[in-house]
Amino acid sequence: MKIQKLLIANRGEIACRVIKTARKMGIATVAVYSDADKEALHVRMADEAVHIGASPAKDSYLQIDRIIAACRQTGAEAVHPGYGFLSENPKFAEALDAAGIVFVGPPVRAIEAMGDKITSKKIAAEAGVSTVPGHMGLIADAEEAVTISRSIGYPVMIKASAGGGGKGMRIAWNDDEAREGFERSKSEAASSFGDDRIFIEKFVTEPRHIEIQLIADAHGDVLYLNERECSIQRRNQKVIEEAPSPFLDEATRKAMGEQSVALAKAVGYRSAGTVEFIVDKDRKFYFLEMNTRLQVEHPVTELVTGLDLVELMLRVANGERLPLTQDEVRLHGWAIESRLYAEDPYRNFLPSTGRLTRYRPPEESASPTLAVRNDTGVFEGGEISTFYDPMIAKLCTWAPTRLEAIDAMAASLDIFEVEGVGNNLAFLSTVMDQQRFRDGALTTGYIAEEFPEGFTGAGLGADHRFDVIAVAALLMARRDERRAGAEAESHWHVEVGGKAETVVLHRHGLETVVDAGWRSEAARLDWQPGERLARLSWSGGRVALLKVDPTTSGVRIRYRGADLDLLVLKPHIARYLKHMPIKVPPDMSRFLLCPMPGQVVRIDVGEGDIVEDGQTLAIVEAMKMENVLKAEKRARIARVHVKPGAILAVDQVMMEFEAL
Template sequence: MIQKLLIANRGEIACRIIKTARKLGIKTVAIYADADREALHVQMADEAVHIGPSPAAQSYLQIEKIIAACQETGADAVHPGYGFLSENPKFAEALAAANIIFVGPRVNAIEAMGDKITSKKLAAEAGVSTVPGHMGLIDDADAAVRIASEIGYPVMIKASAGGGGKGMRVAYNDEEAREGFARSKSEAASSFGDDRIFIEKFVTEPRHIEIQVIGDTHGNIIYLGERECSIQRRNQKVIEEAPSPFLNAKTRKAMGEQAVALCKAVGYFSAGTVEFIVDAKANFYFLEMNTRLQVEHPVTELITGLDLVELMLRVAAGEKLPLTQAEVKLNGWAIESRLYAEDPYRNFLPSTGRLTRYRPPQEEAHDTLAVRNDTGVFEGGEISTFYDPMIAKLCTWAPTRLQAIDAMAVALDRFELEGVGNNLPFLSAVMDQERFRAGQLTTNYIAEEFPEGFSGVQLPHGRLFEVIAVAAMMALQLAERHGQTSRAALGGGVEIYGEWSIVIEGEHFPVKLHRLEPGGTWELNLLDNTAQVDRFDWKPGANLATIHWHGDQLSTLKVSPITAGFRIRYRGADLKVQALAPHIAALLSLMPIKVPPDMSKYLLCPMPGQVVRVDVSEGEVVEDGQTLAIVEAMKMENVLKAPKRARVSKLHVTAGAILAVDQIMMEFEAV
């Protein structure tokens, strides 16, 4: 077995690998750049080696520095995680030359499958169904437009060496093909050091379903079921699950067998993922193969009971797989939600800053429920602009799909995350959507369900009832603390009661509350309903409020104080809730309303990042939809376009400038 393992990665995947290595008694070595000096993976490892400045190109992508770190610490193996050098054949070659074990497949398999053009040709030869497209390299934008027209729109423009949604664009016409080619090529060069581009047909109503494979050096290769990864934004997965709600046993077997056939064609071993696009009629087409561990591997682990990292380490040490295909059993259902430092209210643009509060839900594992949180951050840590904005991967498992979804919704309710913009509200909203719960998924899900972008949700009657109840019970507790409640002797105890008008978005909800002491049972009269609460867990200053409804149902809401009330966040809604005495609420309509300033004449930077280029000049008249500037944030290029026809009256930035969110980039005037 491997004695000392260097993890050539960072963040949550480095922490994940360290956990398994520790379980196997393997010593670990972390590497870190300047920005990660205090990172969690550095704290967890037995040793840590500094490898350079914060930009990945000067640290985590420096092969020579990583090999030097192995030699310095005596590490006899390297696990690459995912991203960075995980699919770089030169890295695997360099490790072999230094007599260091690479925890991954052979170089020839990385080369064949890591290159999307070559892999599609090999897949076709192996009898795997493939998507129609142009498999040759494309030299320039004119060629891209010509080829896209020949294939027929819509098309997917992709980086040959790409991954993680970078270097990918969908084009529906010539103009989008030209722009998409330029952006894909630039992102690919920045992220992978390889700007080769190809084009294939974009399948409409597509599902993204992938097969997990694992093989050993003795010629054994098996598949471990599939994962549904259709909910994506900017080609980056957001919510994954295993198994897929769409596949039947026959299609699952066919996809698995084709994945294995492809692996055998290149002598593949270690963990890998064969990705397919599946249309509405369950026709499936090979998309690409990832010759590494996938971000979403935990859901496969939860339904198979296998540790994929452990299997990778054992295979790398020359051991045989401990099971056959016939012994693979899928049990229950697992959901994964990727928590990103990105603002869903700003079209999921990256966010940076310090995690002022980070309290994930309690992890647990038993016969009817599992909650797992893979993370690489901690409270007080910083999310920088240099790397992927992932904060954590929250996973739940249960015997059925709906039970797993419900468990995820509760886990998200209990996840406290403050300090940076994050997609928790969006993930919570999806868990309550009927379309998601019914399993009616495509890769267009976000665009179809949130065509105007995410702006929170309108809570249904039942959820609104819970918000009002929490606000009223918090108000009663605060009033009781200040001696402002009414009390009356009742039987063997004391009845405490109060009356409020709960105001949400201008609507008033009269509430009457009664609580009997001792025992603490609550009775609420609101929305023409009466409800009983056995226990209410909240104290002033707490960030979570939990209602134990009569009948063993629980509700947990995020709460914080504001003037005359509370900010309450629940299931995708972010509400300002006022709890007022009825006579004060009656006067609320007389209060003046503050009008926000008009910012329509400014272009504001939507995320923290660096200006790649500015495409306009002062005095220029721009048209609706014209590109104004490009800002790079976390290795993704974001094209900023004019919302209407106007004249550029003043430029505030130039190429290369580092900007904060909402910093003014340019001003406009009417034409």
């Protein structure tokens, strides 16, 4: 039976992504939506849409009966599950099969075998796949977790058997961390997957996370579509991915691919799937897990292979054979993916919610030398809620070489405008400019190693600093022209990062020579008052794209990971700055403020208690992740303002302290 109408049992960018391919193939689409998603982009894009419940996922997107009812209501013959939600739930695939509805994914047996991480490792070992040393049996309590961890040898990885997406996962380096990691992983696993089973394995030091993309049909053909490097992660959640890996050689790629194919054949796999590996510094690789679904980062594989994975999944679901052989799988150029999240990197990447008051992604394009792709499920004016994953978009670039792809990504991030919610654009831009990243020296510890004190913004090199002060002075000069006319020469006092610069502008036709004393060069500024992006073209050919917001006495500039408020004044006015009073921020050290919007899971202290440095005070859940809030110094709890179950806003007062 050929699929004529497809229901997408998902939301956000992946639902939009599936709709695009289905439309290209002439397949009608049905969206499902919760109360929170009534006006969502995937609902607008689909041919039909069916309401399936309240905002929490457990009351809508995880309701199998309602998905099947929506299929019957609309006549959809097939369901694409996307990723997350029910995508790896064998009961869902089984229920669809019983209802005579095609599941665009693997067989139930494969989902069951690979969905349980304990079982999957045993099957992998039997299939000849290299596996990490660890304890695959069930663990009763925290003390048994400590005993097992000691026998394996620290560091260890504590993981939920039914886990995924970084949830229910902790690294422990000692007994205390093993105890707490076990408790937190167990709790998160129960909350996210309804399955609190935990296992422990050796944590490989200096590890890279590299995965193999598979596609298999119902006729016994299984292909590996090469690898993706996913080592840059935060809390085990991938942030930046690329294809191919800058680390693998052809022999290792072939070995990983062939072992992945062997595993897929061992479980009778069909459709798209991914086998994830940890790879050490000597290119020894160990099986982590198999994801029996389409991966978030699949676009980079599509960009380097020229294949549409969603189309292949739909054709396989139609019973068709794969249209190519292993020898015909190509690996052309390089692709980078940056996950744009609604999370604040300046506040330890805590989730952010709210309305997107401005959302202007770079224009998508494709040519023989450059491609820009943006997979998204949001729009300007839409809302990022607390109910679902905080992803805003997946920005991808492709170019013939890795460095060209990175440079294209940096330029695309420069012009990506997002306002209204905290987001990690600045962080992504910073990574693109880091020499370690450009060299491909990646590990899963990259973020912790490069930002040990957290993210505070990017430092500016000489070129970028000159770009910033030039744009600041040129913008103020352009604004002055509207009032007093153009000046052949103007002088400016520019303060950036606590350092003052004297900038002289010499106008020569369409170009202006920018002279900062330590550097002088001609430039042309493309910007008019009211515009948010400024394009600075230097006479040497270099081009800089900066986000600008003029202020009362200067300009706010966001560029290459730096977020700067520049003071820009005429020199005769700047002389009076030393007489201006300095505003002192209020002391908030005696309060515990909620660092993110979320729900209180637990309060561990009471009024009058004396707490020590590092002691757990409370646990707040945000976006299905539990965040442990700890005391920063010894103090007495003067007052507790919240109770378990309370829904809190960012910076809401949770407790007050008294000094001892």
